[in-house]
Each structure stands twice: as C-alpha cells, then as structure tokens.
Amino acid sequence: MPKVNYRNQAREYLKRAKAELETGEDHRLRYAALDLRFAIEALTYDRAQAYKNELLPSEYETWQPRKLLALLLEIDPMADKGGSLAVGVEETEGEPAPEMVPFGSETVFDLRLLKKHYDAIGNFLHVPTLAQAEKAPPPPEKFRQRCGEVADYVGKVLASPVWNITFGSFATMECEKCGAKIRRRMPHGQKTASAACFECEATYTITDRGNGKVEWKMDMVDVRCGNQDCDKVIHILKKELKPGSHWVCEVCHGKNVIALSIRHEPSEQAASAS
Ligand SMILES: [Zn+2]
Numbered sequence: 514m515p516k517v518n519y520r521n522q523a524r525e526y527l528k529r530a531k532a533e534l535e536t537g538e539d540h541r542l543r544y545a546a547l548d549l550r551f552a553i554e555a556l557t558y559d560r561a562q563a564y565k566n567e568l569l570p571s572e573y574e575t576w577q578p579r580k581l582l583a584l585l586l587e588i589d590p591m592a593d594k595g596g597s598l599a600v601g602v603e604e605t606e607g608e609p610a611p612e613m614v615p616f617g618s619e620t621v622f623d624l625r626l627l628k629k630h631y632d633a634i635g636n637f638l639h640v641p642t643l644a645q646a647e648k649a650p651p652p653p654e655k656f657r658q659r660c661g662e663v664a665d666y667v668g669k670v671l672a673s674p675v676w677n678i679t680f681g682s683f684a685t686m687e688c689e690k691c692g693a694k695i696r697r698r699m700p701h702g703q704k705t706a707s708a709a710c711f712e713c714e715a716t717y718t719i720t721d722r723g724n725g726k727v728e729w730k731m732d733m734v735d736v737r738c739g740n741q742d743c744d745k746v747i748h749i750l751k752k753e754l755k756p757g758s759h760w761v762c763e764v765c766h767g768k769n770v771i772a773l774s775i776r777h778e779p780s781e782q783a784a785s786a787s
C-alpha cells in the first residue's frame with residue numbers, strides 16, 4: 514500500500530482554516546474549526562504510518578484518530594512526546610561528543626493536547642443544547658481564540674524538521690491467556706517494562722535479557738485459601754486481585770471473597786500503659 518501524504522493534506526486543511534479565520538466573520542469560524550479537526554486527523558494518520566508495522570490492518574485502516582493515538586501510546590509510551598535529535602563526533606570513545614549539532618525537535622500532538630483541542634473545537638460544531646443556550650452560549654471570541662491556538666500548534670507540528678522518528682526495539686508476543694498480539698516498545702535505558710494485553714487486560718513484566726532477547730512474565734500472584742484447615746494455593750492474575758472478586762476452592766469447596774482489610778496494632782506505649 515503506498516504511503517498517503519497526510520502531511521500535505523494537513524497543510525492544505527490548515528491553509529483553508531487560516532483563510533476562514535482571516536475573513537473575520539463569526540459565522541465562518543465553524544468552517545475553520547472543521548478544517549482544523551481534519552488537519553489533526555491527518556496528522557494522527559500520518560503518525561500511524563510511521564508505526565505501520567506494529568499495527569494490525571484492521572486497526573490501521575479503520576480506527577478513529579483518538580483510538581489510534583491511544584493504541585500508539587500503548588505500543589510506545591513516548592509516542593505522544595516530541596523528540597529531538599542531535600549528532601556529534603566522538604573524540605573519546607564512549608564519551609559524548611564535545612559538539613552536538615541539533616537536527617531540530619519534533620513536535621507531535623500529544624494525546625492530552627490532541628483530545629483537548631479536538632474536543633474543544635468539536636464543542637463549537639453543534640447548535641448549543643437547550644441547557645447551554647439557557648446559560649449563555651460560548652461567545653465567538655472564545656471560539657476564535659481557540660481556533661487560533663490550534664492553528665498555531667498545527668503550524669508548529671508541520672514546520673518541525675524531524676518527523677516521525679521512531680526508536681527503540683519492540684517486544685512482541687501472544688497473550689498467554691487470550692492469544693491476542695501484544696506489542697511493547699522497550700523504553701530507553703530501562704531493563705524492565707510492563708505491558709498489558711489490549712483484549713483481556715492481563716499484565717506482563719518484560720525484562721531485557723540483552724542481545725535483543727526479552728523475557729515475558731505474566732503478572733501472577735499466589736493466594737492461599739482463606740479456610741484455616743485448607744492450604745490450597747491458587748495462582749491468579751495480578752489484576753484479578755481486587756476487592757469483590759472470588760473463587761471457589763477446589764479442595765474444600767468453600768468460597769473465598771477478596772476484600773480489603775485493615776488490622777490495627779496498638780502502639781507499644783498504649784500497650785504498656787494498660
Ligand atoms: Zn490477553
């Protein structure tokens with residue numbers, strides 16, 4: 514599949530949005546907002562193209578920007594952060610080069626900002642509800658200001674010289690519980706990372722064993738049957754260890770309910786005073 518030039522599309526949408534804003538007419542603000550939303554969507558899809566090999570075709574082809582970005586974050590916790598690159602010549606091996614030439618920094622929409630901008634301009638794209646109309650609808654100046662902020666940000670992202678750099682090594686495996694594919698980028702300089710299955714929410718601890726080898730371990734806990742006369746131990750997923758969940762012991766057939774409890778121990782002073 515050829516790469517779609519979403520960046521060019523975003524540029525076009527931004528140009529149109531700016532032209533709409535420049536008319537100074539309040540009733541044209543909604544068209545500016547629509548173009549800005551399209552620009553945000555195009556940038557998100559462009560970002561997804563950089564991670565194409567890590568996405569399933571179904572996710573890649575059909576997901577909405579917000580879901581897509583959430584998935585990108587799942588794969589790479591750094592996906593919502595801008596990165597910057599610098600290179601330099603090492604004079605002493607292993608030591609940082611005395612002079613580093615920056616390539617520039619990459620500004621990408623971070624998830625929080627994406628949601629904020631996308632939702633905020635989206636709110637203006639509906640006729641005010643009865644409740645909103647009674648309270649006083651949002652003034653057009655506010656809408657204009659918001660559109661201006663979003664346009665500036667989109668412009669910054671588009672002007673960024675370094676685009677769609679992706680670093681780090683991927684760890685991929687099939688969920689032991691449900692078989693879904695789990696992907697996780699190993700964070701830089703970290704030996705362990707945690708990952709969660711998108712489907713069944715089982716959690717894993719990934720350990721870097723060197724030479725590109727990673728070890729996956731499902732987060733399990735051992736829990737002993739609550740019956741004093743029974744010592745059956747079961748292994749459950751860490752995420753299942755929460756108040757309200759229960760299991761029936763296969764040895765004594767009693768029911769164990771997980772609950773939060775506090776055991777109070779009086780201070781030594783209080784104990785010696787009595
Ligand atoms: Zn799973």
Ligand SMILES: [Zn+2]
Pocket residue numbers: 738739740743744745762763764765766767
């Ligand atoms: Zn038991």
